[in-house]
Amino acid sequence: MIAQLLLLIVLTAILYGIIDNIVRTKLYKQIGLYSGIFSIIIIFVMIAGVITLSNTKKEEKIVINTSSVVIKDTINRQACWEYIIKSNISHPKVVLAQAIEESKFESAVFKQYHNLFGMKKSYQRVSIVSTKDIGQYKYYDDWMQSINDYALWQLQQDIDNMDDLQYIDFLANKYAENPKYKQNLIKIYNTIKYD
Secondary structure: OHHHHHHHHHHHHHHHHHHHHHHOOHHHHHHOOHHHHHHHHHHHHHHHHHHHHHHHHHHHHHHHHHHHHHHHHOOOHHHHHHHHHHOOOOOHHHHHHHHHHHHOOOOHHHHHHOOOOOOEOOOOOOOOOOOOOEOOEOOOOOHHHHHHHHHHHHHOOOOOOOOHHHHHHHHHHHOOOOOOHHHHHHHHHOOOOOO
């Protein structure tokens, strides 16, 4: 920004010198436009320079904001796994299998609500608060909030002494609406190679 401002000042000085030499000729002195032409051109150059600098600054802001959004919205198995582990969630392989089963990272509920697990609006349990809940599903600002809310849900369940298969049974009986949920989770669970 400072370099651009200095360049603008140098260019204005050069333009001033050129205009001053032209205006000093007898032709412009005879017409009497010295001060008017000079003032208009200098004002025009300064306005153009300020507009250019302000547009450059706005473009930089847009690039910065876009890059942060892209990082936040990027999700795949690896990113989901890493965030589940970072969040210290119980039964992480089952939770990843559940996210894949529920959303495949591309379902309509995931795309519209950033909701990995098909979580419905909470009426009685502690949950991440959102003013954007629409319809029956919980809305999250990003997929990471979905995992955080799942962690809150887990804390309210009696799952401390369960192994992964018992937890899958628990989900099939308490959480799922699909009668093949347990079978689907086990199939996905067996494909997960993270530890």
